[in-house]
Amino acid sequence: MNPPNPKTDKIAVHISEDLKPLIPGYLADRRRDLQRMGVLFEADDLAAIQEIAHMLKGSGASYGFDQLTVLGDELEMAAAGNQSKPVKSLLDRLANYLSRLEVVYT
Template sequence: MKTVVQIDEEIKEIIPNFLEGREKDIHLFKAAIDSEDFDQLESIGHKLKGNAGSYGFDKMSEYGAAIEIAAKDRELEKIKSIVQEFEDHFQSIEIEFV
């Protein structure tokens, strides 16, 4: 199932780099999970929350916030679940420029 995200036409040129960065975040999240690096998970989640929100990717921002909170609480299993949901969401995104 595709998730349509409406993004401002004015930032169209920078969206590919933004999405590439989020793909890297997925790999960073998984590496931090493997090493149980909660500080790194919290940091990446915080950055995702802010960056995604400022570009108009609200759901992605919510995942970042949830990961940040779960990392503060040291809830590894919850983080694994959220990261998987985030990855599934990321792969389902279809951008519509408006």
């Protein structure tokens, strides 16, 4: 048996069945946000990344994705501090999280 791989193993997030109609659109929007922030990063527009990260921070936990709130908070602070290297690292972490996410409705 292979040991767990923290970079590729699925991340199961348990979400209320009541939110099921909203989750696909919400996650699609977050993936678009990630793409947009990648473009903004290349344009060195950390202020715009800060705004998107603030929204991410505010909405993640509301939908049951606590990790999105954490990443949004860290990303907002790094962008506000004009810290390009941490912003890039956090965008990579966000991309990894979204790619591994598996929603489990309860």
